[in-house]
Amino acid sequence: GAVVSQHPSWVICKSGTSVKIECRSLDFQATTMFWYRQFPKQSLMLMATSNEGSKATYEQGVEKDKFLINHASLTLSTLTVTSAHPEDSSFYICSARERPEAFFGQGTRLTVV
Amino acid sequence: EDQVTQSPEALRLQEGESSSLNCSYTVSGLRGLFWYRQDPGKGPEFLFTLYSAGEEKEKERLKATLTKKESFLHITAPKPEDSATYLCAVQATVAAGNKLTFGGGTRVLVKP
Numbered sequence: 111g112a113v114v115s116q117h118p119s120w121v122i123c124k125s126g127t128s129v130k131i132e133c134r135s136l137d138f139q140a141t142t143m144f145w146y147r148q149f150p151k152q153s154l155m156l157m158a159t160s161n162e163g164s165k166a167t168y169e170q171g172v173e174k175d176k177f178l179i180n181h182a183s184l185t186l187s188t189l190t191v192t193s194a195h196p197e198d199s200s201f202y203i204c205s206a207r208e209r210p211e212a213f214f215g216q217g218t219r220l221t222v223v
Numbered sequence: 224e225d226q227v228t229q230s231p232e233a234l235r236l237q238e239g240e241s242s243s244l245n246c247s248y249t250v251s252g253l254r255g256l257f258w259y260r261q262d263p264g265k266g267p268e269f270l271f272t273l274y275s276a277g278e279e280k281e282k283e284r285l286k287a288t289l290t291k292k293e294s295f296l297h298i299t300a301p302k303p304e305d306s307a308t309y310l311c312a313v314q315a316t317v318a319a320g321n322k323l324t325f326g327g328g329t330r331v332l333v334k335p
Contacts, residue, residue, distance in 0.1 A: 144323075153326060154267070154325045156322055201264075219264065
């Protein structure tokens, strides 16, 4: 299957700082990528759809100014958590579609202290 | 609104004890139903895509089936390495942005 690489795998940051997570499709081009958040023992919650060359589409209740998404190329999307707070600590996962399937990155464990 | 419900939430099996996981869905026209396996601290790993009722797919000890209202993931003679959370997701034919709707997952533990 197609490979989606996410970096970093884990990050610890201080409250008030910003953190950037990268998601790359390694062997295919992805015009659309998806960002999810997952709490312990829960399923994936879609945060936003990232579209190459245009603005991201955010799900209801997700703060677009806190979770900045940039999809500057067909192989790279980034999620920046701005002014992070402890409640932003979570497991963030990206996904890219190589039709018809969707493939996922390894996930990023964010801990805000 | 599209909905996906997985049952049971958790399943404990002895090695070799076959079982089935259920994924019930309500969707405005099904484009595809997807099964994933997720290990702790990792992203979901793609297993199967099913498109129409009656379709079946197999991979090693796993077999996925689809009806108009639900899908089953059958695990035959499971081994401890089959322990994981299994996620089901659907894509509707009119899904904005091609997004998937996920169920809550079934946590499977296979004991030796």
